[in-house]
Amino acid sequence: MTEKPKPNLLVLVGPTAVGKTKMSIKLAKAFGCEIISGDSMQVYRGMDIGTAKISTDEMEGVPHHLIDIHDPDYPYSVAEFQEQSERLIREITERGNLPFIVGGTGLYIESVCYGFQFSKASVDEEFRQSHFKFAEEHGAQAVHQKLAEVDPKSAERLHPNDLRRVIRALEVFHLTGVRLSDQLALQKKESPYHLCLVGLTMDRQMLYKRIEERIDIMLGQGLVKEVSGLLAKGYAPELVSMQGLGYKEIVSYLQGEYSYEEAVQLLKRDTRRFAKRQLSWFRRMKDIEWVDVTDSENFPANYEKIHGIIAGKFLSNLEYTSKQSN
Template identity: 40%
Template sequence: MALPKLIVILGTTACGKSGLGVELAKHVGGEIVSADSRQVYRGLDLGTGKVTEEEMDGVPHHLLDVVSPNQSYSVAEFQRDAYAAIDDILARGKVPLLVGGTGLYVRAVAEGYTFQESQPDPVLRAQLERKSAEELYAMFRAQTGRTLSGGEEKNRHRLVRTMEKLLSGDSLTESPRVPRYEVLQLGMTYPRDVLCRRIDERLQKRLDDGMIEEVARLRAEGATDAFLEGLGLEYRYILWYLTGKLSSQDELFDELGRAIKRFAKRQMVWFKKDRDVLWLDTEGAPLSQAIQAADAFLRG
């Protein structure tokens, strides 16, 4: 029996995935499911590059703003919610598009990872919360023999939750994989020099639009420094600026810009491992290429 079809748009930060997703969704009659580990949080808008209502251009988006700051949200929970959203889109005769840059989220849905749930252990959680991201990642590697990339190895918030599961006797398992959908994966990135310029331009615009004020507001509304630190990149570095670890906005721009570029490089390493991605020519006509590939995929 044929599997239902899912279009995935993946790639590095600052490469235009969201815009391409909207245009392709309008062409195929689709709806978008976000695959971003930070955009699931309410109030994290500028720092995550969350698509605005105007940018959505009438295309429904799912799995944005689904949990509050300080709450844990695992990849297994994302997979469950993404499956529900995708199946609902399919049931209404629309085409689902999974769009995002969190590699583990994309693979969990596209490849059908299998996860086991564990019950919360408050004592263990308290012990883990006292450890740094580096210590947690070392524990993860010792327990699993696996490495993480794409920023996952520095995401303290998620590492705490993952180690809680592993040490409480359950296992984070990705085997056997049970694909739920037939998948077309479209990839987006730019040459390194172009991508670095786009990252700098986008970072300056977000700072001008109030990204520092967004982080200050989140803290005032109760988001903990540990939570913001665990989000990495924009939220970690702006927290450091607000608490005096970075002395000026110029230093913030320089340090954060370098961190985002390192993150984009790790993303590319992660995504390049998958040979089933059709990489679009972003400096040519990526939308035309995406439309041609999607039309053939949906017909076939």
């Protein structure tokens, strides 16, 4: 019996502000793609500016999935992202289009690319609540330090403000005696898909400059008003969504913990650090073909290079090669 061929899956990753959105639209139009957002924050409605969410106009008619699917108080998880992405990949493939994941949330994207298995059984609600209470009394950094003592690799991967995931990593160790980082390391690294993984990178100082410019644009677009509006609707600062970059810093400003200038500088610093962690995560992934887009002004050359990588990977599929010539 002939083995059924693996579905094709195109993936574009890279740090924040590297230029994934513009590149993804041109590639999607060339290869007949539907885009699945690989961003854990863009799932939330009403969180547009701080997540650099693509607008309808910017989509240029390319179908996008997993954007604006939940309110900010919904506890979105990697397991849910994986389940939804696997369903979407099947449906997009059945429509004769190419599934295309675009984003920067490393664990989410890797979980789909390599079919990670997530435990749904082990939960200790009392343990969780005791650690949330500990965080209220001693701060998120103190909980993160607990994780660093038992699972330094997970602590390195998770930001102290990502309290829910930090506590989950502690909970996994508490229940199983096995570190979450060790469990992830044991995951099978063979993909259920015919993968084409492309990573965008650029000179670090250039990237940092772009990050700071993007934040200035977000502030000009009304980031403070967006965050203030979310608080006014009753979304608590402790929510995972409100702990996201661009939200927790502005919340701190609005609550009087920092001046506006201090909050902006904190946001720029935290975003630079986040981009560094994104690059570290993706560089540990296998199969990624990296394209240096430091010369961002030369978009056509960068596009042609990536187009060639994708065409080479999916060349045997006449359906996609015919769309390239359009």
